[in-house]
Amino acid sequence: MKEELFVSGRNIPNIDPYLHIWHWQIPIYLFLGGLAAGILFLAAVYTILGKDKEMQATVKWAPFIVPFALIIGLFMLFLDLKHKLFFWQLYTTIRLESPMGWGAWVLMIMTPISIIWSASYIREVFPNWDWKFKFLYTFEAWVIKNRWYIAWPMAIYAVILGIYTGILLSAFNARPLWNTTILGPLFLVSGMSTGAASIILMSKNHEERRLIGRLDLLFIAVELFFIVHMIMGFLAGSQVQIDAANLFLGGEFTVPFFVFVILLGLLLPAVLEVLELIGFKVPIVIPAILVLLGGLIFRFIMVEAGQITRYLY
Amino acid sequence: MRYAMAIDTKKCVGCSDCVVACQTENNVPIGFCRDWVTETVDGTYPNVSIELRSERCNHCDNSPCVRCCPTGASHFEDGGIVLVTHNKCIGCGACIESCPYEARYSHPDGYVDKCTFCIHRVRKGENPACVSVCPTSCMYFGDLDDPNSEIVNVLKNRKFKALAPEAGTKPNIFYLT
Amino acid sequence: MKTRRDFIKISAIGLGATAVAAGAAKAVLGSSLFGNDSDNETDTLRRVPTYCEVCFWKCAGWAHVTEDGNIKKITGNDDDPQCNGKLCPRGTGGVGMFSDPDRLKTPLIRVTKDGKQTYREASWDEALGFISTKMDDLKAKYGPESMALFFHGSSGNHFSHLMKAYGTANLAAPSFAQCRGPRDVGFEATFGESVSSPEVTDIRDTKCLVLIGSHIGENMHNGQVQEMSEAIDKGAVIITVDPRLSTAASKSKFWLPIKPSTDIALLLAWIHVLINDELYNKEYVSAYAEGFEELKAHVKNFTPEWAYGITTLKPALIRSTAREMANAAPSVIIHPGRHAAWYGDDVQRTRAIAILNALLGSWGNRGGIFFKEGIKIPEFPHPEYPKPAWSWKELLDGKYPLANEAVTNSVIEASFPSNGKEARIKGWIISGTNLVASVPLKEELTKAMQSLELLVVVDTMPMEITGFADVVLPECTYLERYDDIRATSHREPTLCLRMPAVEPKHQTKPAWWIAKQLGERLGLGAYFNYKEYSEVLDWQLKQVGSSLEELQRIGVKKSSRKTSPYIEPGADHQFKTASGKIQLFSHEMAEAGFDPMPVFTQHPEPQEGFYRLIYGRAPMHTFSRTANNPNLVALMPENSVWINPQVARIWGIKKDQYVWLKNQDGAVSNFAVKVRLTERIRWDSIYIVHGFGHHHKPLHLAYGRGVNDTELITNVMLDPIMGGTGMRGNFVTFLTEDPRKEAEA
Numbered sequence A: 001m002k003e004e005l006f007v008s009g010r011n012i013p014n015i016d017p018y019l020h021i022w023h024w025q026i027p028i029y030l031f032l033g034g035l036a037a038g039i040l041f042l043a044a045v046y047t048i049l050g051k052d053k054e055m056q057a058t059v060k061w062a063p064f065i066v067p068f069a070l071i072i073g074l075f076m077l078f079l080d081l082k083h084k085l086f087f088w089q090l091y092t093t094i095r096l097e098s099p100m101g102w103g104a105w106v107l108m109i110m111t112p113i114s115i116i117w118s119a120s121y122i123r124e125v126f127p128n129w130d131w132k133f134k135f136l137y138t139f140e141a142w143v144i145k146n147r148w149y150i151a152w153p154m155a156i157y158a159v160i161l162g163i164y165t166g167i168l169l170s171a172f173n174a175r176p177l178w179n180t181t182i183l184g185p186l187f188l189v190s191g192m193s194t195g196a197a198s199i200i201l202m203s204k205n206h207e208e209r210r211l212i213g214r215l216d217l218l219f220i221a222v223e224l225f226f227i228v229h230m231i232m233g234f235l236a237g238s239q240v241q242i243d244a245a246n247l248f249l250g251g252e253f254t255v256p257f258f259v260f261v262i263l264l265g266l267l268l269p270a271v272l273e274v275l276e277l278i279g280f281k282v283p284i285v286i287p288a289i290l291v292l293l294g295g296l297i298f299r300f301i302m303v304e305a306g307q308i309t310r311y312l313y
Numbered sequence B: 001m002r003y004a005m006a007i008d009t010k011k012c013v014g015c016s017d018c019v020v021a022c023q024t025e026n027n028v029p030i031g032f033c034r035d036w037v038t039e040t041v042d043g044t045y046p047n048v049s050i051e052l053r054s055e056r057c058n059h060c061d062n063s064p065c066v067r068c069c070p071t072g073a074s075h076f077e078d079g080g081i082v083l084v085t086h087n088k089c090i091g092c093g094a095c096i097e098s099c100p101y102e103a104r105y106s107h108p109d110g111y112v113d114k115c116t117f118c119i120h121r122v123r124k125g126e127n128p129a130c131v132s133v134c135p136t137s138c139m140y141f142g143d144l145d146d147p148n149s150e151i152v153n154v155l156k157n158r159k160f161k162a163l164a165p166e167a168g169t170k171p172n173i174f175y176l177t
Numbered sequence C: 001m002k003t004r005r006d007f008i009k010i011s012a013i014g015l016g017a018t019a020v021a022a023g024a025a026k027a028v029l030g031s032s033l034f035g036n037d038s039d040n041e042t043d044t045l046r047r048v049p050t051y052c053e054v055c056f057w058k059c060a061g062w063a064h065v066t067e068d069g070n071i072k073k074i075t076g077n078d079d080d081p082q083c084n085g086k087l088c089p090r091g092t093g094g095v096g097m098f099s100d101p102d103r104l105k106t107p108l109i110r111v112t113k114d115g116k117q118t119y120r121e122a123s124w125d126e127a128l129g130f131i132s133t134k135m136d137d138l139k140a141k142y143g144p145e146s147m148a149l150f151f152h153g154s155s156g157n158h159f160s161h162l163m164k165a166y167g168t169a170n171l172a173a174p175s176f177a178q179c180r181g182p183r184d185v186g187f188e189a190t191f192g193e194s195v196s197s198p199e200v201t202d203i204r205d206t207k208c209l210v211l212i213g214s215h216i217g218e219n220m221h222n223g224q225v226q227e228m229s230e231a232i233d234k235g236a237v238i239i240t241v242d243p244r245l246s247t248a249a250s251k252s253k254f255w256l257p258i259k260p261s262t263d264i265a266l267l268l269a270w271i272h273v274l275i276n277d278e279l280y281n282k283e284y285v286s287a288y289a290e291g292f293e294e295l296k297a298h299v300k301n302f303t304p305e306w307a308y309g310i311t312t313l314k315p316a317l318i319r320s321t322a323r324e325m326a327n328a329a330p331s332v333i334i335h336p337g338r339h340a341a342w343y344g345d346d347v348q349r350t351r352a353i354a355i356l357n358a359l360l361g362s363w364g365n366r367g368g369i370f371f372k373e374g375i376k377i378p379e380f381p382h383p384e385y386p387k388p389a390w391s392w393k394e395l396l397d398g399k400y401p402l403a404n405e406a407v408t409n410s411v412i413e414a415s416f417p418s419n420g421k422e423a424r425i426k427g428w429i430i431s432g433t434n435l436v437a438s439v440p441l442k443e444e445l446t447k448a449m450q451s452l453e454l455l456v457v458v459d460t461m462p463m464e465i466t467g468f469a470d471v472v473l474p475e476c477t478y479l480e481r482y483d484d485i486r487a488t489s490h491r492e493p494t495l496c497l498r499m500p501a502v503e504p505k506h507q508t509k510p511a512w513w514i515a516k517q518l519g520e521r522l523g524l525g526a527y528f529n530y531k532e533y534s535e536v537l538d539w540q541l542k543q544v545g546s547s548l549e550e551l552q553r554i555g556v557k558k559s560s561r562k563t564s565p566y567i568e569p570g571a572d573h574q575f576k577t578a579s580g581k582i583q584l585f586s587h588e589m590a591e592a593g594f595d596p597m598p599v600f601t602q603h604p605e606p607q608e609g610f611y612r613l614i615y616g617r618a619p620m621h622t623f624s625r626t627a628n629n630p631n632l633v634a635l636m637p638e639n640s641v642w643i644n645p646q647v648a649r650i651w652g653i654k655k656d657q658y659v660w661l662k663n664q665d666g667a668v669s670n671f672a673v674k675v676r677l678t679e680r681i682r683w684d685s686i687y688i689v690h691g692f693g694h695h696h697k698p699l700h701l702a703y704g705r706g707v708n709d710t711e712l713i714t715n716v717m718l719d720p721i722m723g724g725t726g727m728r729g730n731f732v733t734f735l736t737e738d739p740r741k742e743a744e745a
Helices: A025-048 A056-080 A084-091 A099-119 A134-145 A147-170 A183-202 A206-235 A239-246 A254-277 A285-308 B017-025 B064-068 B094-098 B129-133 B150-157 C023-029 C095-099 C124-142 C155-166 C174-191 C222-233 C263-276 C282-288 C292-298 C304-311 C315-328 C346-360 C408-413 C442-451 C464-468 C511-521 C533-543 C548-554 C587-591 C645-651 C739-744
Strands: A003-006 B003-008 B035-044 B047-056 B074-076 B082-084 B139-143 B173-176 C046-051 C060-065 C071-076 C108-113 C116-121 C147-151 C208-212 C237-241 C254-256 C332-334 C427-431 C454-459 C471-474 C486-488 C494-496 C556-558 C611-616 C640-643 C658-663 C673-677 C685-689 C731-735
Touching: A025 A056, A025 A099, A025 A147, A025 A183, A025 A285, A056 A099, A056 A183, A056 A206, A084 A099, A099 A134, A099 A147, A134 A147, A147 A183, A147 A285, A183 A206, A183 A285, A206 A239, A206 A254, A206 A285, A254 A285, B003 B047, B003 B150, B017 B035, B017 B047, B017 B129, B017 C071, B047 B173, B064 B074, B064 B094, B129 B139, B129 C071, B139 B150, B150 B173, C046 C548, C071 C095, C108 C124, C124 C147, C124 C427, C124 C454, C124 C471, C124 C511, C147 C155, C147 C408, C155 C427, C155 C511, C174 C346, C174 C408, C208 C315, C222 C237, C237 C315, C254 C315, C263 C292, C263 C304, C263 C315, C263 C346, C282 C346, C304 C315, C315 C332, C315 C346, C332 C346, C408 C442, C454 C464, C511 C533, C533 C548, C548 C556, C640 C645, C645 C673
Parallel strands: B003 B173, C147 C427, C208 C237, C208 C332, C237 C254, C427 C454, C454 C471, C611 C685, C640 C673
Antiparallel strands: A003 B035, B003 B139, B035 B047, B074 B082, C046 C060, C060 C071, C108 C116, C108 C471, C486 C494, C494 C556, C611 C731, C640 C685, C658 C673, C658 C731
């Protein structure tokens, strides 16, 4: 029998016996970031395609969620910090190698863009809205005129934000479960899927829901493919990565992962959406909520499980 | 200059003096530690072997903790010592996640803390507290770039290993086996 | 007259819990925005000399004191040959003794309130007055000999002086009958002197070190640990005999996992091989030893094959290890060990060890056992002690003829009436020893403590024993007081000073002050003819060519030796025995009616389902003494029971599970203990570290952590030669359910 033990009784809070330095704040931060990226990306794409009239929910209504999602996300990041008074230093330093730094900056850029985007639609929602100042009206007119141009950088940033939510984890070589490049695209697609789901929830237009629903099916299919790819990659890797994959293949995260993420979060909504496409009457709310919940739980599981995986002890 | 440590597992008795000495020298709060001792037991009675190791931050050449720090609080000092500037650290925890040696922790005061190789002593020409207190003298601290240093000498003459080299961080704590 | 003492938890009067949480405010506020980044400013520290009191090794060191009067750290003194500037974890963690929030803070007196016994806080004046009145009373009624002292550590000297001045010689240290006594008597019977403390083993230069149940490295006897490491560096062969793969065993060329209780058989077989194969040091034996022919005849049949059946060690292994020793001789040490009270035939076992050393010629040779040299510190002038009418020797009634120090068990047994005989001892002072954990005779101890007319406990911590006292006196820690000069006899004569690094915390006082105050109240002021203890130390140091001022500056003063540590080639060395020769055959033992040469006796073995209880040490604790030390509790908060995985499989016991232990007499451990499954132990034994399982709640950190092996040691095998209490003849089994819950249901 092989034994490994700490002779000096090491038992550091949040480090031993398993790392647990990131709690619930980080998965919520990642989820909201992905969601925002998904909505903004779709809004930008349909604006660029000139379909803003047909896709009202995608282009106008859903983006209203985004500023809130991003600000709450940033607040989650703030809650995670243990030395909060020093928070401002995130923005006095630019560290290109630091994923944490990237996130802070990308959010810092995305938040104003999303606010401006939504602000330009606010008088369509609330016709009585008064900007009070003349220059705001001028600015509004300028934004509305140049939406097509703003949509381009917004689409690009949305993709960066979506990928970033995965890279924040995958940049950590020390956590074998996170250390896979597929995590960026995977979280991006998952973010797109949750963004699509929120649009479906908000859309009153059957045609728009159908279109976004089809897109969501595509996202789900790609996401499943990436997940299989990720697990295969681990199983072909080193022992620590095999151990990481085994957390999902018989280990302690097997049931939550397969039941909540794969089955309820991906397969069931996909089936429901297919059923709807071929003509069955399915309340569209159900798959959309399942996708959102699945996406959230997926991030919780990845953050929790990743911290258990390690090189030593 | 490249500071490193070599620890003789053949002499270490696992007494953990290094841990207490670090605690009092560096005001490490009780319940936390910057260094620790592990024991690996292998074999089946009566053919059993033990390896005892005093472990700490490896002050890696290729330090993921320095790389991932968003504010530059984690940085290199002279001789490759990896240090955290308390007042620059925001406590985001990224460096803790990035360390394959689990050598960092969140200090109750908020910042991230870890072994400093007792840089305040090293600058005065003294050994780190753990090294200077070790009753078995099983630890060697010194400059790998100095061909006449004791550490270079033991590493030349003994078999040694590093922990989790596959994590690719190029650690600088070596275990004589 | 109150005769019955209820055990009182000191927390009953609300002490203790005041502790902790000083850092809490800081944690809430966070560190200052622009504050200083360095958490280890060392330039402003003041250095005060001390020597450690966490164990008997007494390493000299420095207390580093901050400007605001706190002790930041303790480091070793480079000039002290006991530690060479390196303290062990307990010494480094000695700060915890000082900072422990659970320390005793004021004198306490037992009172009965609403029919319930409790303690109330008292002034020093009142507490000391209470004790001296009672002691005067006992002296008048029964004579001063009716008082006894139990002691351990430096404070004991001050109380010994008081007791001798008072007129009693009943001064008993558990370290004799419960620990090193059998070893010392065995070596004295062979070489005419003991190996002392610190042991005079030349491990540094040895070529072969043999450890028998001695786990250097887990016992942090600092100098020995350092020297063993040096010996490893130099390529010395280590041979370890232990039913457990101790840390030392893991560093050994040979590990002999002997069946417990059969050590004498192995030792006799080794002696047999050395003599039969003519491997012994013939020149040395013929020059310095007598009784060789008798020994040769005695061990004739004790072949390795004979020993194999007893010890389970293969004959080839016994032979090859004997050969290793002979190859290294005379630079070989069969280590005498320290805690030797195992099976009741312990003097005989240590005799066998001494004989092996003699056959190999180790005593008086480099790499073997050297001759110590020290400086004798003269006594501070005082009137002659009164001569007691009787002493502990009379209590023995002819038992234990070779006991040369007071036998705790006999003093305890004389403290309660039995067989219609009145108790001869009526009052105790206990200083620095938690008798309930250090002496395995629970029943006798309880009877004695309920019969006494006076029971005073002096301690720094609310150990269990304080709960039985009439008066508890809070002593300050070693970091806050003067004590006697440590004048060590070892490789080099060394003088070390202990002085207060800081003022005593709370209302605690140094032992010398307590003894002096009691002395004056007892009319013995002439024995304490000084105001401060520093006067005594200065006078003593000046007699030996130093001064208090000098030692306050340097802490340690070494002098060079005047004599050789080894036998000079060709010299006619006289050992300190009656004949001047090493006693392979002991006439002294024969005359006292014991075997003149060691004989193997079979000891009981565990029944099915039971396992021999082996106890020992961990490097980060000194038994009870450190069990509540915050710095050391952080390293090892509880003990665990070592069980071989094969055994655990039979019982269905899992790693880290908590179990209760029950011994052959039905004694059950107070608390549950965590299971460590390990290949490091035999199938027929289990192992726990001594000093845990405290049931006194005022010890906030130690309370309820792990088990206390002393509770499970109900079978005590007394050594007829000197009264040692052999404690290894106990067997335990596992209970996976809380036995008390069952009892309640």
